[in-house]
Amino acid sequence: MIKKNIQRIIQYRMCLLRFQSLGFERIFSYTLAQEIGVSPEQVRKDFSQFHLRGNKKAGYLIQDILDQINDLLHKEDIHKIIMVGLGNIGQALIKYKGFANRNMQLVAGFDIDPAKLKKNCRIPTFSAKEIPVVVQKENVHIGIIAVPEAAAQEVCNNMVEAGIKGILNFAPVMLKTPPDVVVQNISVCGDLEALVYVTEKNKKQES
Amino acid sequence: MIKKNIQRIIQYRMCLLRFQSLGFERIFSYTLAQEIGVSPEQVRKDFSQFHLRGNKKAGYLIQDILDQINDLLHKEDIHKIIMVGLGNIGQALIKYKGFANRNMQLVAGFDIDPAKLKKNCRIPTFSAKEIPVVVQKENVHIGIIAVPEAAAQEVCNNMVEAGIKGILNFAPVMLKTPPDVVVQNISVCGDLEALVYVTEKNKKQES
DNA sequence: ATTAAATTGTTAATTTATAAACAAAAAGAT
DNA sequence: ATCTTTTTGTTTATAAATTAACAATTTAAT
Numbered sequence A, B: 001m002i003k004k005n006i007q008r009i010i011q012y013r014m015c016l017l018r019f020q021s022l023g024f025e026r027i028f029s030y031t032l033a034q035e036i037g038v039s040p041e042q043v044r045k046d047f048s049q050f051h052l053r054g055n056k057k058a059g060y061l062i063q064d065i066l067d068q069i070n071d072l073l074h075k076e077d078i079h080k081i082i083m084v085g086l087g088n089i090g091q092a093l094i095k096y097k098g099f100a101n102r103n104m105q106l107v108a109g110f111d112i113d114p115a116k117l118k119k120n121c122r123i124p125t126f127s128a129k130e131i132p133v134v135v136q137k138e139n140v141h142i143g144i145i146a147v148p149e150a151a152a153q154e155v156c157n158n159m160v161e162a163g164i165k166g167i168l169n170f171a172p173v174m175l176k177t178p179p180d181v182v183v184q185n186i187s188v189c190g191d192l193e194a195l196v197y198v199t200e201k202n203k204k205q206e207s
Numbered sequence C: 001a002t003t004a005a006a007t008t009g010t011t012a013a014t015t016t017a018t019a020a021a022c023a024a025a026a027a028g029a030t
Numbered sequence D: 001a002t003c004t005t006t007t008t009g010t011t012t013a014t015a016a017a018t019t020a021a022c023a024a025t026t027t028a029a030t
Helices: A004-021 A029-036 A040-049 A062-072 A088-095 A128-138 A149-162 A188-206 B004-021 B029-036 B040-049 B062-072 B088-095 B128-138 B149-162 B188-206
Strands: A079-084 A104-111 A125-127 A142-145 A166-169 A182-185 B079-084 B104-111 B125-127 B142-145 B166-169 B182-185
Touching: A004 A029, A004 A040, A004 A062, A004 B188, A029 A040, A079 A088, A079 A128, A079 A149, A079 B188, A088 A104, A088 B088, A104 A128, A104 B188, A125 A128, A128 A149, A142 A149, A142 B188, A149 A166, A166 B188, A182 B188, A188 B004, A188 B079, A188 B104, A188 B142, A188 B166, A188 B182, B004 B029, B004 B040, B004 B062, B029 B040, B079 B088, B079 B128, B079 B149, B088 B104, B104 B128, B125 B128, B128 B149, B142 B149, B149 B166
Parallel strands: A079 A104, A079 A142, A104 A125, A142 A166, A166 A182, B079 B104, B079 B142, B104 B125, B142 B166, B166 B182
Antiparallel strands: none
């Protein structure tokens, strides 16, 4: 599982960019904390762990912290991503315009169904067989799996074989990968079910 | 933040259903653990915390555990969900057919842009102004926010005002809500950035 | 220059989550 | 019927994450 502190660092970055675009030059742990929904101590602790240092009494210099976070997250280069599965989610992500802002780029889409490839697309699309060719040619390390549950593990195997090292998985299965490949799962249905559970529980507790 | 054990319970459920459909009647903590990617002790601990009990030496009776988890998750009724924002993700989720299997139903979609409402849709769509009317009429407690960052907090306020108690948020902002409203965030970009960080770090460590 | 106020950064304490250990119970074999 | 094996369920231990506490430092004011 990916550490929580790095996930928060990513959030801090977005927040710092927002404050910077509003004209601020400095920010306090308290402000940042409130914006992210954590305690100021958490912010300082996270910053400390990644050696992001501020100025006592004067807070953090936004540009300075951003430079260092950008360095941490390797924002100096654009990270290429492939997408396997051109169904509902796949198509939606391909249409999404927010990747470029964050120095990421979807470079290719794949599907086993030739019908899905014909669609007028913002990125080149290929048969799933071409995964190794494209991954190696473009030197891609990150892939998204947006295929049905039944196909997910096989797609995953192909990706790993091709050299993918990080996978964002939308299929509702736990993928089996070698230890040097890291998987991050997203489960919309699961999250909704968890929300149902918590809200129903809260409802009961009131009564 | 939603507890991790309930999130795993939701995963166990999916896994149990899969095993059941394969013809199994019983299952061991070891098997379930392997499938979900946790330790058998974790499974037993989770089950213990929710009073899901098995049979020593004979493992867990799938049907029995499923009945109890279904009860926990209130699977006896269908949970209505509204979706605000009919852009890329909104449209994709509306097309998604997996909600019914899990006793959930998208009952309405909303957008401020009238152009978005005209699209041939599987569910009724309304202007965002209609949120309170529909939520109260249909008695909905769960909502999805799939609008741009700038609009998210206002949409959230409207939802809360209308009576929504659980929100799945795709916008990259921390929403401010009263304590009885629970928010679950999904950040595709954030997750991808985290994957980039971890894979680059692994790469360095090898060399 | 000295003092006061504010905010960081680190250390300590607490809580939460995960992993390990082991006793108890059930099934099956002898 | 007794013993052995297996697997649960609970208890204890470890690790991770969060929160709290407080010393150190910088700024600004007197």
